[in-house]
Amino acid sequence: MFSGDDKLTEAAPHAYWLMSRMMETMTMIQYADDGLAWALAMKENVKEYGRSIDRDIYEEDAEDAAATAINHLMNIYSDGNQPEINTASYEDAIVAVYRTTNEYIRLMRIYNGEPLGELLYREYSEWFDLNNAVNGIMTFYTYGAAHYSALPMDINGHLRHWSERRLEELEREIFWHDGEYRFPDRCTKVSLRKYERLLEEFKNIRVQNVVKDVVSEWKEKDYDFAWEVFGEAFDFELILYMHCLYDVALHKWLDVSEEIAICLGEERGEAYREMTARVTSRLYEELKELRKIRY
Numbered sequence: 001m002f003s004g005d006d007k008l009t010e011a012a013p014h015a016y017w018l019m020s021r022m023m024e025t026m027t028m029i030q031y032a033d034d035g036l037a038w039a040l041a042m043k044e045n046v047k048e049y050g051r052s053i054d055r056d057i058y059e060e061d062a063e064d065a066a067a068t069a070i071n072h073l074m075n076i077y078s079d080g081n082q083p084e085i086n087t088a089s090y091e092d093a094i095v096a097v098y099r100t101t102n103e104y105i106r107l108m109r110i111y112n113g114e115p116l117g118e119l120l121y122r123e124y125s126e127w128f129d130l131n132n133a134v135n136g137i138m139t140f141y142t143y144g145a146a147h148y149s150a151l152p153m154d155i156n157g158h159l160r161h162w163s164e165r166r167l168e169e170l171e172r173e174i175f176w177h178d179g180e181y182r183f184p185d186r187c188t189k190v191s192l193r194k195y196e197r198l199l200e201e202f203k204n205i206r207v208q209n210v211v212k213d214v215v216s217e218w219k220e221k222d223y224d225f226a227w228e229v230f231g232e233a234f235d236f237e238l239i240l241y242m243h244c245l246y247d248v249a250l251h252k253w254l255d256v257s258e259e260i261a262i263c264l265g266e267e268r269g270e271a272y273r274e275m276t277a278r279v280t281s282r283l284y285e286e287l288k289e290l291r292k293i294r295y
Contacts (some may be wrong), residue, residue: 006074015069019091022070026094032128039101050176054116059259063102067095082149089156096163103170110175121258126253131162134247134287136242138200142290145210145233154294162286169279173265174271190284195250202243207231214293229295246287254280 008016022042029035043059046066050056057065069090077088102125111117138158141152211226218226257276261269 015073019070028055086152093156093159096160100163100167129249133246221246
């Protein structure tokens with residue numbers, strides 16, 4: 001079981017069982033195909049959950065309702081002590097990943113047997129690798145020297161936000177309907193070269209840079225103390241590895257995104273390119289935010 005807390009089992013035993021299955025099985029995910037297999041396996045758990053509460057509704061509605069039930073259950077922890085809040089934030093992040101992965105599966109099923117279905121599968125795979133890489137940069141660099149009690153909550157908050165934003169993007173009407181595709185909100189587009197320059201900063205970072213950046217914000221420039229705190233906190237070979245994973249995944253994701261745009265045809269393809277540009281800008285800003293050390 002994911003947790004042995006009686007408060008959860010007593011509040012909603014069936015939702016607690018489903019939550020435990022989701023959290024336990026997600027630990028098996030290593031690669032993109034594992035993520036799809038996990039979401040597909042959860043469909044069977046959701047069916048069993050529906051039978052246990054005597055609810056028979058359309059499959060997609062049942063999956064969405066089950067995810068909501070898990071979120072509601074973990075609200076019990078949201079006002080608790082810090083470890084409970086950390087646990088609730090972790091569950092929220094995993095449910096967000098589940099919802100987004102499920103949306104990918106729904107899109108793939110619509111275009112199953114068509115070239116677009118295979119392209120969507122490839123786009124999901126690159127998004128998965130990109131997400132893993134940015135998670136690694138966040139964990140080993142941004143929060144690499146952090147040890148405060150709310151650290152898991154902050155990391156989980158990023159994971160949840162990234163998944164929720166991707167879900168919003170996938171729900172755009174480009175895939176679901178024909179017609180006009182408008183983006184009323186403004187977006188500052190980022191060039192690939194500018195993006196690559198930001199990536200280079202992570203590639204070339206060293207402990208000297210970290211100490212210099214941190215001390216520059218201190219009123220008293222205590223370099224000795226900074227070296228004591230940060231000198232051994234980072235594995236820069238691992239950070240470089242995460243940078244390489246991110247760089248490769250980003251370029252592959254951009255390549256397959258362009259293939260999708262071509263496959264969609266002239267009008268829908270241009271709308272998809274616009275959406276890709278917006279997603280790219282978002283990814284850039286999120287990576288830029290991770291450049292600042294948290295401790």
